[in-house]
Amino acid sequence: MNPGFSQGYCPTIYGPVQSRRHGRSLGINLGVAGQKICSWGCIYCQCGMGERRAIRSDELVPSERDLLELVRDKMNEGVDFDSITFAGNSEPTAHPEFYSIVKSLLLLRKQFSQSWVLNCLSNGSELDRNEVVRACDLLDETWIKLDCALDELFLRHNRPIPKVGGVSNHVGRIEKLHRVFIQTLVWRCPSNPQVSNWTEKNQNALLSLYCRLRPEKIHLTTTARAPAIPGILPVKANELVEFSRKITGLGLEVEVFP
Ligand code: SF4
Numbered sequence: 001m002n003p004g005f006s007q008g009y010c011p012t013i014y015g016p017v018q019s020r021r022h023g024r025s026l027g028i029n030l031g032v033a034g035q036k037i038c039s040w041g042c043i044y045c046q047c048g049m050g051e052r053r054a055i056r057s058d059e060l061v062p063s064e065r066d067l068l069e070l071v072r073d074k075m076n077e078g079v080d081f082d083s084i085t086f087a088g089n090s091e092p093t094a095h096p097e098f099y100s101i102v103k104s105l106l107l108l109r110k111q112f113s114q115s116w117v118l119n120c121l122s123n124g125s126e127l128d129r130n131e132v133v134r135a136c137d138l139l140d141e142t143w144i145k146l147d148c149a150l151d152e153l154f155l156r157h158n159r160p161i162p163k164v165g166g167v168s169n170h171v172g173r174i175e176k177l178h179r180v181f182i183q184t185l186v187w188r189c190p191s192n193p194q195v196s197n198w199t200e201k202n203q204n205a206l207l208s209l210y211c212r213l214r215p216e217k218i219h220l221t222t223t224a225r226a227p228a229i230p231g232i233l234p235v236k237a238n239e240l241v242e243f244s245r246k247i248t249g250l251g252l253e254v255e256v257f258p
Contacts, residue, residue: 021257039053044232057096117141124145127174186243240258
């Protein structure tokens with residue numbers, strides 16, 4: 001989920017990087033710089049396989065105070081950016097101070113009279129906690145992953161830890177948000193079609209879930225960086241556009257990133 005670094009070291013603050021989806025974006029990694037730990041283990045993850053488990057609060061860095069200092073430094077240096085994105089190589093919303101960090105960054109934006117967008121890329125697995133829901137509702141945009149709308153694909157490809165449950169549990173958590181933003185990543189695997197989520201069945205199931213969730217916006221993407229396992233290939237741009245027309249036909253806004 002990290003737009004600036006692949007399969008390795010990811011500092012607490014990086015960039016700004018030119019993100020296709022979020023403009024010139026200052027990235028924030030709330031996890032350990034050199035370690036990927038996530039409650040999902042997506043087979044296409046650009047951070048590599050890492051460790052698939054719940055993260056302990058003592059593994060999340062930095063403290064709110066240190067992070068604010070780093071962001072303030074960037075602003076004092078006159079660094080220009082369009083957005084701040086929580087991404088990195090761990091699930092950002094698992095940070096124990098996430099709610100407070102979001103509130104403080106919004107305050108900082110006001111104090112500096114700036115207009116950058118504050119957003120977060122998330123797998124949504126922490127939305128069981130009310131404080132995380134409140135934090136996500138404060139953010140300008142919280143982009144929740146929804147790649148697989150069928151349990152068999154979700155469990156096989158996104159590989160969540162057992163406490164996450166299946167698709168219905170995932171969707172139930174997303175429904176707690178007041179404003180829903182969905183990021184869907186699709187891929188092919190010609191050498192082993194079982195490993196693909198680009199199937200008609202999954203596309204139809206995704207359309208049904210979009211209808212149910214009525215997101216404000218959907219980002220439809222495909223693999224653009226080295227995936228965690230070999231053989232995964234991007235879906236062709238014309239196929240993405242064709243699928244996006246079906247989404248638009250539901251009266252929903254979608255942006256395609258081939
Ligand atoms: S949710 Fe998936 S893509 Fe994002 S960091 Fe975790 S394993 Fe990687």
